[in-house]
Amino acid sequence: MKKILFISGSLRKESYNTQLMAMAADILSKDFSCSFLDYRDIPFMNQDIEFPPPASVERAREATAEANAIWIGSPEYNHSYSASLKNLIDWLSRPVEAGDYSTAVGRGKLIALSSAAGTSGGAFSLTKLREVLAMLSLRIIEKETMIALGNRFGEKRLVLTEEEKTALAEECMELKTLLNA
Numbered sequence: 193m194k195k196i197l198f199i200s201g202s203l204r205k206e207s208y209n210t211q212l213m214a215m216a217a218d219i220l221s222k223d224f225s226c227s228f229l230d231y232r233d234i235p236f237m238n239q240d241i242e243f244p245p246p247a248s249v250e251r252a253r254e255a256t257a258e259a260n261a262i263w264i265g266s267p268e269y270n271h272s273y274s275a276s277l278k279n280l281i282d283w284l285s286r287p288v289e290a291g292d293y294s295t296a297v298g299r300g301k302l303i304a305l306s307s308a309a310g311t312s313g314g315a316f317s318l319t320k321l322r323e324v325l326a327m328l329s330l331r332i333i334e335k336e337t338m339i340a341l342g343n344r345f346g347e348k349r350l351v352l353t354e355e356e357k358t359a360l361a362e363e364c365m366e367l368k369t370l371l372n373a
Contacts (some may be wrong), residue, residue, distance in 0.1 A: 193224060193225045193226050194223075194225070194260040194261070194371050195224065195225045195258055195259045195261075196217070196220055196224050196225070196226050196227075196259060196260065196261045196263055196278075196367070196371075197227055197229055197255055197256060197258075197261070197262050197263070198213040198214075198216070198217055198226065198228045198229065198262075198263045198264075198265070199228075199229045199231070199262060199263070199264045199265070199277070199280065200213060200226065200228070200264075200265050201264060201265060201266035201267050201274045201276065201277035201317075202234050202265075202266075202267045202271050202274060202276075203274075203276050205333050205363035206284075206348050207265075207267070208267070208308035208309075208339070208350045209266060209267055209306070209307065209308050209309075210228070210265065211308070211349070211350040212250070212265050212306055212308045212339060212352075212360070212366055213228070213263055213265040213306065214351060215346065215350075215352070215360060216263060216304075216337075216360055216363070216364055217308070219360070219361060219364045220364055220367070220368065223368060224260075224322075224368075224371065227255065229252060229255050229256075229280075229329065231248070231252050231276070231280050233235060234246070234248045234249055234252060234280060234283060235248070235249075235280065236279055237279055237282040237283050237286070240363030241292075242286060243290055246276065247281075249283050252280065252283065252284065253283075253284065253288065253297045256284055256297045256298055256301070257297045260301075260302065260371055261299065261301065261302040261303065261304065261367060261370075261371055262298070262301055262302070262303045262304070262315060262330075263305075263306070263367070264277070264303065264304070264305050264306075264363035265302065265305075265307065265308070266305065266306075266307045266309075266314055266318060266321055266322065267307065267308070267309050267314070268307060268309035268310055268312060268314045268315075268316055269317070270319040270321065270334045271317070272316065272317055273317040273320060273321050276319075278324075281298075281325075281328070284296065284297055284298045285298060293328050296328070299328065299329045299330070300329060300330070300331065301330050301331065302331045302333065302367070302370055302371065303325060303330045303331065303332050304324060304332075304333050304335075304336070304362065304366075305318050305321060305322070305325075305332065305333075305336045306318075306336055306337040306338070306339075306355075306360070306368045307317070307336075307337075307339065308338075308339035308341055308350060309338075309339070309340075309341060310340070310341055310342075311342055312338075312340065312343065313338030313339055313340035313341075314338050314339075316337055318338065319366040331370075332367050333363070333367055334362050334366065335359075335362055335363040335366045336363060337356070337359045337360045337363045338359075339352065339356055348369060
């Protein structure tokens with residue numbers, strides 16, 4: 193069974209982005225094995241500790257390597273994505289074997305993006321993520337789900353409108369189609 197790895201750009205327990213990805217996983221789990229990456233114990237990227245890498249980095253690399261696709265849910269902080277997500281991406285983009293960047297675990301992976309954030313729905317963070325991920329040779333799907341939280345910000349539970357449910361279902365369908373191609 194093909195695997196989808198979900199990565200939340202927010203480390204907050206009740207993160208809207210984690211909730212949004214859980215909704216996507218619920219849709220996709222009928223056809224794929226879905227898991228979530230817990231990376232809160234990964235240290236800041238530092239070449240002094242790169243070889244051998246910390247055990248937490250090894251776990252993240254292994255989960256990424258095993259996945260057929262990755263889905264990132266990104267919050268938006270000051271018109272960008274979170275530092276914790278950037279740090280994870282930095283670790284995953286580094287070579288597993290010193291000097292050989294072709295050994296980086298993320299290269300060529302199919303990736304979906306979504307965001308639940310402020311009034312922009314995460315448009316700024318997803319634009320910046322697309323720039324970084326394209327540079328890393330990831331295959332980013334076209335559809336993305338952006339949830340503008342507006343007056344829902346501060347509520348614990350993310351409840352989607354019918355339009356937002358449709359957007360999420362369409363993104364899931366595109367990822368499913370590409371994974372089965």
